[in-house]
Structure formats: C-alpha cells, structure tokens
Amino acid sequence: MSDLRTTVGVEPSYSMVEIGCGIGKDAITLTQILSDEGRYVGIDIIKPSIDWCQANIAKRHPNFSFLHFDVRDQLHNPNGTTSTLDIRVPVPAGSVDRIFLWSVFTHMLRPEIIHYMREFARILKPEGLVFATCFVYNDEVLATARKTDRTPWRLFFEHEHEPGCRINDPASPLSAVAFTQDALQSMVKASGLVFDRPVGQGVWSGLPGKHSQDVMVLRRRRRTWLGRLMGLK
Ligand SMILES: C[S@@+](CC[C@H](N)C(=O)[O-])C[C@H]1O[C@@H](n2cnc3c(N)ncnc32)[C@H](O)[C@@H]1O
Numbered sequence: 109m110s111d112l113r114t115t116v117g118v119e120p121s122y123s124m125v126e127i128g129c130g131i132g133k134d135a136i137t138l139t140q141i142l143s144d145e146g147r148y149v150g151i152d153i154i155k156p157s158i159d160w161c162q163a164n165i166a167k168r169h170p171n172f173s174f175l176h177f178d179v180r181d182q183l184h185n186p187n188g189t190t191s192t193l194d195i196r197v198p199v200p201a202g203s204v205d206r207i208f209l210w211s212v213f214t215h216m217l218r219p220e221i222i223h224y225m226r227e228f229a230r231i232l233k234p235e236g237l238v239f240a241t242c243f244v245y246n247d248e249v250l251a252t253a254r255k256t257d258r259t260p261w262r263l264f265f266e267h268e269h270e271p272g273c274r275i276n277d278p279a280s281p282l283s284a285v286a287f288t289q290d291a292l293q294s295m296v297k298a299s300g301l302v303f304d305r306p307v308g309q310g311v312w313s314g315l316p317g318k319h320s321q322d323v324m325v326l327r328r329r330r331r332t333w334l335g336r337l338m339g340l341k
Contacts, residue, residue, distance in 0.1 A: 109137045111319055112208055115308065116237045121145040122205040125197060125231065127224060128152055128212035129174065132161040139169050148172045149199055153179040153188060183215055183282045192220040197227045204231045208239040214321060215282045218273065218295060225299030225326070232328050237304060241321035243286035245274060249313045256314025263312060292324065301326040 112118065112134070120143035129135055129150030138148055148171065152158050158176040166172045177195050180188035207228050213221055228238050245253075245265055254264050265274035265286045272291030276284035287295075289307065296303060304325040309317035 109134050111323070112206075112239050115319075115323060116206060116208075116239045116325060118142075118206060119146075123147045123199070123203055123233075124149070125199060125204050125207045126150045127197075127207070127209045129157070129161065130154070131157045132165050132174070134208070134210070135161060135165050135172060135174075139165065139172065142171065144171060146171060149197070150174045151177060151195075151197065153177055153181055153185040155185075181215075181282065183280065192216070193223050195223070195227070197231055199231050201230050202233055205233055205236050206239065207232065207236070210241050211321065213240050213242045213324075214284060214286075216285060217269070217282070218287075218291070222295050222298050225295060225301055228326070229300035229328055234328055234330075236327065238301065238324070238326040240324045240326070241310070241319070242292065242307075242324055243284065243310075243312065244289055244292065244307055244322045245286045245313075246288065249315060250274075252315050253313040258314045259312055296324075296326060300329055302329045 118141055120141060122142065123146065124138065126134060129152050132150065135148055135150050142148060150161060155176050158174045161174040166174055175198065177190065178188045179185060179190055179192050179195065232238065250265060261276070261284060263276055263284055265276055267275050267278050269275045269281060272288045274286050275281045304327045308319050308323040309315060310319040310321040310323065311317045312321055
C-alpha cells in the first residue's frame with residue numbers, strides 16, 4: 109500500500125477499483141484512508157476471498173464493495189465458468205480516480221490484459237491513474253535474474269510463450285508471465301491508455317529498483333485540441 113500511495117497518491121475522497129483484491133489486504137488499509145465520500149470496489153475470481161471480504165470489511169464499511177467473477181483460470185479458479193474477456197467492471201464510465209493491481213498482470217496473457225486495460229480506459233476519470241505491477245524483461249534483466257535468483261520462485265522466464273512474452277513454467281503458464289517493454293507498449297496502445305511515466309523497476313530480477321515487481325502507471329490518452337475540434341476520440 110505504501111508503494112501505491114507514494115507512486116500515484118491516494119486521497120480520502122477517491123473512488124478506487126482494485127482488480128485481484130484477494131483477501132482484502134489493501135482494502136483493510138484503505139478503510140483507514142478513504143472518507144465516507146471515498147469509494148472502493150474490489151474484484152477477484154476466488155469466491156471464498158470475496159465472501160470473507162464482504163463479511164468482514166464491506167459489512168462495517170458500506171462504501172466498500174467486493175465482487176466475485178467466476179472466471180476460469182488454471183492457477184486461481186480452474187473450475188470457473190466465464191472468461192476475463194466477459195468482465196465489465198460495474199462502475200460508471202469516467203468515475204474512478206485510481207485503479208490498482210498487485211501481482212495480477214504477472215499471471216495474465218495479452219488478450220486478458222488488453223481487455224482489462226480497455227475497461228480501465230472506460231472507467232477512469234480523465235485525470236485518473238492505473239497502478240499495475242508486472243514483470244518486464246530484456247536481455248539484461250533475464251541474465252541478472254538467472255545470476256542473482258532473488259525470489260523463491262526461480263523467476264528466470266526461460267520459455268517464450270509468444271514474441272515479447274515469456275513464461276516461467278510451461279506446465280503452469282500463468283504461474284509467472286513477463287513481457288518486453290515493446291509488448292507492454294503495444295497492449296497499452298491497443299487499449300486507449302498511455303504510460304504516464306516510464307516503467308518503475310522492481311528488484312525481483314536483482315537489478316536495483318524502487319519497487320518489488322516492476323510498476324506501470326497508466327492514464328487515459330489526452331485528446332489534442334485538433335482531435336477535440338474534430339470530435340475524435
Ligand atoms: C498473486 S494474487 C495477488 C493478490 C493480491 N493482489 C495481493 O497482492 O496480495 C493474484 C490475485 O488475482 C486474482 N485474479 C486472477 N485472475 C483474475 C482476473 N481475471 N480478474 C480478477 N482477479 C484475478 C487471483 O484470484 C488472486 O487473488
């Protein structure tokens with residue numbers, strides 16, 4: 109949470125959406141930060157996590173809500189009945205100040221990431237921001253990760269899943285997924301978002317950084333005066 113606050117700021121009145129909220133680790137902290145004016149929506153695909161958050165957090169904090177989507181996912185919900193591509197985040201368009209995802213895009217492939225990013229472009233306020241952790245690789249990152257072995261999961265990304273995307277374990281492709289900067293850029297572009305700043309480096313690979321995983325901060329694309337004049341998006 110402190111990394112989220114330092115990186116993108118959180119104000120008591122903010123409307124916030126968290127994807128992959130798990131058992132409400134950050135939502136619990138946010139109950140102490142958001143005022144009655146603020147609002148939080150947490151989404152996850154593991155039903156017991158959402159049930160717990162509803163019973164223990166939302167019950168005491170009516171401006172907090174938790175939603176379960178029964179998405180099929182080899183790692184987190186293998187018997188799910190729908191797909192991430194069916195998710196429509198149920199908040200009004202242009203209403204959200206901050207969207208955040210810890211360790212969620214690190215377990216997701218390109219089509220699902222683009223879908224979520226398009227949803228973010230729809231629901232973000234014009235000045236809103238997305239904070240999303242990810243794994244970004246290049247030759248130096250891969251070489252350093254293999255040499256330093258900084259995490260308990262041997263995150264070496266030795267297997268190419270598709271150009272610009274590497275996975276750690278072919279038997280469990282979603283256990284850890286990494287992208288090149290170019291691949292991330294193309295997903296961001298396809299969604300109508302833009303990078304607000306360069307990706308913040310995480311220390312997971314053994315390179316120096318300010319975060320644990322790498323961090324993308326995204327915002328809506330600003331319309332130019334010419335675009336506005338011509339009614340373009
Ligand atoms: C590695 S856990 C991280 C949990 C939490 N964000 C944290 O940092 O402690 C990934 C979380 O994302 C959730 N998740 C996976 N796919 C998802 C999807 N398509 N939509 C929403 N949540 C998803 C998982 O159920 C899990 O709770």
